Amino acid sequence: xxxxxxxxxxxxxxxxxxxxxxxxxxxxxxxxxxxxxxxxxxxxxxxxxxxxxxxxxxxxxxxxxxxxxxxxxxxxxxxxxxxxxxxxxxxxxxxxxxxxxxxxxxxxxxxxxxxxxxxxxxxxxxxxxxxxxxxxxxxxxxxxxxxxxxxxxxxxxxxxxxxxxxxxxxxxxxxxxxxxxxxxxxxxxxxxxxxxxxxxxxxxxxxxxxxxxxxxxxxxxxxxxxxxxxxxxxxxxxxxxxxxxxxxxxxxxxxxxxxxxxxxxxxxxxxxxxxxxxxxxxxxxxxxxxxxxxxxxxxxxxxxxxxxxxxxxxxxxxxxxxxxxxxxxxxxxxxxxxx
Numbered sequence: 001x002x003x004x005x006x007x008x009x010x011x012x013x014x015x016x017x018x019x020x021x022x023x024x025x026x027x028x029x030x031x032x033x034x035x036x037x038x039x040x041x042x043x044x045x046x047x048x049x050x051x052x053x054x055x056x057x058x059x060x061x062x063x064x065x066x067x068x069x070x071x072x073x074x075x076x077x078x079x080x081x082x083x084x085x086x087x088x089x090x091x092x093x094x095x096x097x098x099x100x101x102x103x104x105x106x107x108x109x110x111x112x113x114x115x116x117x118x119x120x121x122x123x124x125x126x127x128x129x130x131x132x133x134x135x136x137x138x139x140x141x142x143x144x145x146x147x148x149x150x151x152x153x154x155x156x157x158x159x160x161x162x163x164x165x166x167x168x169x170x171x172x173x174x175x176x177x178x179x180x181x182x183x184x185x186x187x188x189x190x191x192x193x194x195x196x197x198x199x200x201x202x203x204x205x206x207x208x209x210x211x212x213x214x215x216x217x218x219x220x221x222x223x224x225x226x227x228x229x230x231x232x233x234x235x236x237x238x239x240x241x242x243x244x245x246x247x248x249x250x251x252x253x254x255x256x257x258x259x260x261x262x263x264x265x266x267x268x269x270x271x272x273x274x275x276x277x278x279x280x281x282x283x284x285x286x287x288x289x290x291x292x293x294x295x296x297x298x299x300x301x302x303x304x305x306x307x308x309x310x311x312x313x314x315x316x317x318x319x320x321x322x323x324x325x326x327x328x329x330x331x332x333x334x335x336x337x338x339x
Contacts, residue, residue: 007035105318120303151191205326
């Protein structure tokens with residue numbers, strides 16, 4: 001079978017560190033086009049991967065033989081570019097958060113259904129080895145029911161990661177829509193839903209700007225969430241964790257405790273109520289400074305080639321987005337919000 005011809009729209013850090021190198025390494029994919037509003041950036045990336053450079057995504061979507069696109073742009077343009085891609089008959093892998101509203105997410109899902117093309121969302125936390133191991137442990141029932149939990153995703157801020165630094169789109173509400181809660185919090189909302197195998201149904205949140213200057217988006221969020229089975233826990237997203245990242249999750253269960261990404265050597269630690277411990281070396285959770293292969297791009301290409309629907313679908317992305325939108329509503333209204 002011939003290679004899947006792909007294009008990457010948006011040539012910032014997530015494209016440079018994940019989408020482009022992972023497409024390049026996939027034997028079934030060929031990068032044929034890239035797009036960025038920054039002409040020099042697009043040209044540089046195009047030269048590196050032997051692709052054609054565009055500054056207009058609508059023009060890119062007419063590229064001859066193009067099969068699929070990755071949308072790696074600022075949050076507010078995820079929906080319009082994704083919908084345009086689907087309407088042009090392309091499969092779309094869209095970065096998270098998939099949209100900025102219920103209406104946008106629903107329109108993206110509808111466009112995928114109408115076009116018959118795949119829509120996948122880049123929730124890579126699900127595919128990291130410690131998290132996959134944790135899901136198997138929780139699903140086995142050996143720890144009993146999850147009673148409470150805590151999860152956090154924090155680092156020093158996107159200025160350390162973004163190609164545009166402190167003046168970039170991450171800090172501008174008109175382009176980002178939301179700050180740390182959308183950048184990091186949506187990852188953990190999706191991870192909780194995936195690991196627990198159930199939906200979050202209630203959210204209470206404080207979402208504020210505590211550390212960053214010259215921005216109109218949040219840089220810290222602390223949420224209390226409740227699942228449909230009654231488990232309760234905290235979800236924290238922060239752009240002010242110094243000097244190290246925190247991407248840990250802990251589940252406190254009837255028969256013990258499950259710890260994820262707390263120990264640098266053992267990604268998964270199980271502590272049983274009788275005092276026994278099991279340590280699992282199952283690989284690492286990726287960080288901004290230590291990227292590991294996400295698995296997202298390989299899965300996307302495989303779904304295209306096999307004609308199968310992605311598990312991390314538009315519908316799944318929307319369910320995780322709902323948690324973030326509820327957190328914003330809770331912070332604004334000072335009330336618990338039911339999803």
